[in-house]
Amino acid sequence: QRMMLRAGLTRLNNLAEGFSPIDATRHPKMLVICEDTSVVPLVMEFLLQEGLGEEDLLEIHSSRKGDVTQDEWDKIKQQLFGIDRRQQPKIIVSVLMLREGFDVNNICVIVPLRSHSSSILLEQTIGRGLRLMWREPEYQDSKQESREKLLVRKQEPDNYMDILHIVEHPLFIDFYERELSGALGEVSSLPSKDRVVGDILRIPLKKGFEDYDFSWPLIIHDREEFLPTGELSLEGLEPFPVPLAELQPFIAKEGDTFYGEEMTRKTRFGEYTVTADIYTAMSYNTFIQKIVHAVSQVPSGIQRRSKDTFPVMQINTAHIAKLTDEYIRTRLFNQTFDPLAGNNWRILVLAREQIIGHILRNVSGRIYDMHHNLSVKDAHVLQHPLSGxxxxxxxxxxxxxxxxxxxxxxxxxxxxxxxxxxxxxxxxxxxxxxxxxxxxxxxxxxxxxxxxxxxxxxxxxxxxxxxxxxxxxxxxxx
Structure with a gap:
């Protein structure tokens, strides 16, 4: 088993040296699978004796969970599932604990340590290293040729990308032959680090590349016209020609008196008054909403009988509502006007064609002005150099x-x-x-x-x- 661990370390170092020149962010890892927690301390001690540091090793198993606090255990698991992005640790020592949720892509070498009567299954061994480390499209041709040489021609592959290396005792080879018959290859010796990635080369920008560079235009947006989004001013909105004081006498009563009358004897009874309290803030908001809807729509004009309307503007409606409310409260009667106080709400609907029509004409005029005062934004184009x-x-x-x-x-x-x-x-x-x-x-x-x-x-x-x-x-x- 010491020899198997040394063989795994040698293969791991060989892969790391070969992968680094192509992509320094790819860090191959080795997984040591033990069948019992009592073996783990011996494996850790041996690996430390071989020159590895404690930061190179990650120990994870059920006994380990009982030896540390919950916070420390959460950090260990976080370190495990982020291991692909880090150069260290390089080796994971486990006791069949890595099951569901083991999302590690960079397991390239597996060393199963077991006795003759071990219960470690083949699926538990190879299943830990089946996630692809080199899955980008630019590597597919090279990987396909290596698979063909290894599996079809029974020859040594040109590169070792996405090939899982299992260092196994010869007594257990028949397990793999039964399960993977016809898909096993043999290598005569360890490949050089240059052959680990086959004939793939990383070609950087050459000296003086600026003379040969291109730029590709990226259009962020075309030339566009925008409606102004600033505050709408009350300036220019006309007050209603009839003063508020002349309109108020028409609604002087605090409420309408209703009574019941018996139809045969004309006996009146049960008088009650309906006050302005039914006009709430919510219903005033509805009034404003209807004004906004009215000034934002125009008839289609396609057929005489058609009642279809099309929106003049579907944005800035909040600004229009604010303008309408401020116009009613401060400008409509040339004085402060609270539609929710007393019976004031009645004035707005007292002469529908006159007052509401006056509000619509003024607010619609402001929308018309908005449509004829558009701001133009020129096209925005970025030049993306290929030397990027x-x-x-x-x-x-x-x-x-x-x-x-x-x-x-x-x-x-x-x-x-x-x-x-x-x-x-x-x-x-x-x-x-x-x-x-x-x-x-x-x-x-x-x-x-x-x-x-x-x-x-x-x-x-x-x-x-x-x-x-x-x-x-x-x-x-x-």
Whole structure:
């Protein structure tokens, strides 16, 4: 078992050295599965003796949970589920405790430590490392070729991306052969760190890339007209021509008196008064709402009998309501007017055609002015440089050395990519071409044109090349 742990450490270090130049944020991890909690202290002691620090190890099992406080245990679990983003810890030591919710992607090496009569199942072993670490589209071709070499041709793969390494005792190999017969491969020796990721190269921006750079326009918004959103002024709104004092006598009573009358003898009885209290703040709000609705709609005018209306304006209605309320309270009668005091509310509906019509004409006029005093906002366009992608990942076997691009190498497809390779060779040697770039959809994802497909759905078009000749830039589709 010590030998198995050393083999796992060697493979882990080999993977880490190979992954780092391609993507320094990918941190491979090793999982040690013990069948009993009594074994864990021995494993931890051995790993420390091998030169690992305490920060490199994470111990998680049921006994460990009982040895620490609940807060410390929560921190341990948080550390476990965030382990993909951190370089340390490198090794997880567990006792079959990692079950549901184990969302770790970077388990690359598993070392199961068990006795001959162990109850550790094969599914419990390999299930911990089935999440993909390299799932981005730019790695798919390379991974597919490695799977074909390993599983079909029975050859050593070109790279070790998303290959789970299980360091197992020979006595238990038959378990895997029964479950995975026909899908097992063998390696003759450990690959060099350069072969861990196969022929994938990380190509940074070259020196002097500014001379070959492109910018792609990103339209934040087109040229637009906006309604002003400031406060609406009462200035210019006309008061009602009849003074408030002349209108008040018509509603002098505090309430209307109702009585019951027996129809045969005309006996009156049970007098009662209906006061203005029924006119509440809520009903005044409804009055304001109806005014706003009236001034915001116009008839369609399509048919004589049509009663359809279309909104003149569906925004700023709160400003219109505020303007209407302030107009009624301060300007309509050239004095302060409280519609909720006494019987004042009756004045607003006393002569509907006169007073309400007067309110509508004045507020509608203010809306008309708003529509003819639009503010214009010019188009906002950002220039996104392609050099914002500081590096690209290419396959050395399918990359071409170029002189007129921001990168020293540009890729072409591994499947039927001969035409693109010949095209890049041609334009790189053409003196009329000052610069060009091969666009990678998953890395230059902002270089896209929105269009409508034949079925009416919106989609993005991703061009293949940008080519600059003189002052002109051409979009090339191969």
């Amino acid at each position: 992608v500081s590096s690209i990942k290419v396959r050395e076997s399918y990359a071409l050395d170029v002189a007129k691009a921001i990168y020293e190498k540009l890729p072409y497809p591994s499947n039927k990519g001969g035409f693109e390779k010949a095209f890049m060779d041609y334009i790189d040697a053409d003196v009329k071409v000052s610069s060009f770039i091969k666009l990678l959809q998953h890395q230059h994802d902002f270089v896209a044109i929105l269009y409508m497909r034949e079925d009416g759905l919106l989609a993005h078009y991703f061009p293949d090349f940008l080519v600059r000749i003189g002052d002109d830039v051409y979009i090339i589709e191969t």
